[in-house]
Amino acid sequence: MTPRGGAVLTLAVLAVALLVTVAVLIPWSHPPAPRSDQLAALRELPADQVAQAREFRYALRPGGWAALGLGLLVALALGLTPLGSRLVELAGRPLGGHWAAQAVLGGLAVLLVADLLTLPFAAWRHAVLIRYGLATNGWAGWTVDLLKSYAVSAVIGSVALLGFYAVLRLAPRWWWAFGAAGAATLVALLSFVLPVLVEPVFNRFSPMEQGPLRSQLMELADRDGVPVRDVLVADASRRTRAVNAYVSGLGPTRRIVVYDTLLREATPAEVTAVVAHELGHARDRDVPVGTLTGALGAAAAVVALYLLGSWPPLLRLAGVDTVAQPRAFPLLLALVTVAGIVSAPAQALMSRRVEARADAHALALTGDPAAFESMQRRLAAINLADPDPPRWEYLYSASHPSTVERIAAARAYAREVGG
Numbered sequence: 001m002t003p004r005g006g007a008v009l010t011l012a013v014l015a016v017a018l019l020v021t022v023a024v025l026i027p028w029s030h031p032p033a034p035r036s037d038q039l040a041a042l043r044e045l046p047a048d049q050v051a052q053a054r055e056f057r058y059a060l061r062p063g064g065w066a067a068l069g070l071g072l073l074v075a076l077a078l079g080l081t082p083l084g085s086r087l088v089e090l091a092g093r094p095l096g097g098h099w100a101a102q103a104v105l106g107g108l109a110v111l112l113v114a115d116l117l118t119l120p121f122a123a124w125r126h127a128v129l130i131r132y133g134l135a136t137n138g139w140a141g142w143t144v145d146l147l148k149s150y151a152v153s154a155v156i157g158s159v160a161l162l163g164f165y166a167v168l169r170l171a172p173r174w175w176w177a178f179g180a181a182g183a184a185t186l187v188a189l190l191s192f193v194l195p196v197l198v199e200p201v202f203n204r205f206s207p208m209e210q211g212p213l214r215s216q217l218m219e220l221a222d223r224d225g226v227p228v229r230d231v232l233v234a235d236a237s238r239r240t241r242a243v244n245a246y247v248s249g250l251g252p253t254r255r256i257v258v259y260d261t262l263l264r265e266a267t268p269a270e271v272t273a274v275v276a277h278e279l280g281h282a283r284d285r286d287v288p289v290g291t292l293t294g295a296l297g298a299a300a301a302v303v304a305l306y307l308l309g310s311w312p313p314l315l316r317l318a319g320v321d322t323v324a325q326p327r328a329f330p331l332l333l334a335l336v337t338v339a340g341i342v343s344a345p346a347q348a349l350m351s352r353r354v355e356a357r358a359d360a361h362a363l364a365l366t367g368d369p370a371a372f373e374s375m376q377r378r379l380a381a382i383n384l385a386d387p388d389p390p391r392w393e394y395l396y397s398a399s400h401p402s403t404v405e406r407i408a409a410a411r412a413y414a415r416e417v418g419g
């Protein structure tokens, strides 16, 4: 079999596996609550709160979409013209143009340029967050966080770039097969290891003090069949007023993490509702399932890049002879950027379905739809969420059901149980 024939066959197999995984493991059978219930919930929310949230979202919107558009333009300009390949050459030159220097320094240079050009929009976003009182860290704290995230990306990026181009050199004909396996492994590693390694870079965690709430949360996890080792409090208030909680780790390392902001702002029953939602993710294995679809998607992407990357018109545009050299990295990045933008609505849809299932789990576990609903109101108020965002934005990017959908779901549950 030729490498190309093998790649076509592998891509077909991966695509089928991805479709089957998504069809079977994503909870498609729970459609959102009726629109009339959602609108009823919307009418009951304080009008000034809804107006302020919409004003806030309106202020964020131009910067957000402009950053997306500019990011795409920069990726296309670097990948579909010889500009990017020249940048890779230039970055590798101080080390004599060695392939590893081109791969790592060139690759990071391309990523950095793309990031720096959209940096003004990130700063704009932070300015809006400060203006609306959502960000509690000033510009110094914001800059430190930015540099930390650059450092984390540089470390991961270097390893991935070096590994990828080493495989390309070792197996010039069949690299796509090793690359696909490597990409899938990297996704799995990042999903399970990264949270443990990276969380402490950005936040400090301390055990929740002994008391009724802590016992209640441990008991809740136990009753749910999701034993946790500890309940930790993250010092999120250093940078934000936003509230959140999550469950991280696997098996013996599993722990519940609660933002200190959540403890300060919400009642114990509401904190319990949030944690019950997070336990739902753990119980339904949403992280392993997400990792599996991510790994299949990444493997398929590498094979697709190999097939697309040997298409002569693209190579000519990028000014390279083959996709198998570091100078072609900007071309790969452009293709990945386009794929990310095109697949965003599908990813958002799957995420919303998974989140709706975690909500249903929280309602069943706590049996307390009133606390769930008041938590949703509070979440929306604190995070300045538009309770019923514009349809097109919701479809493109909403990772969670809207506030009115979640409230309507809680009421539907209450009706079901009560009647």
Ligand SMILES: [Zn+2]
Residues within 6 Å of the ligand: 277, 278, 281, 355, 358
């Ligand atoms: Zn969730």
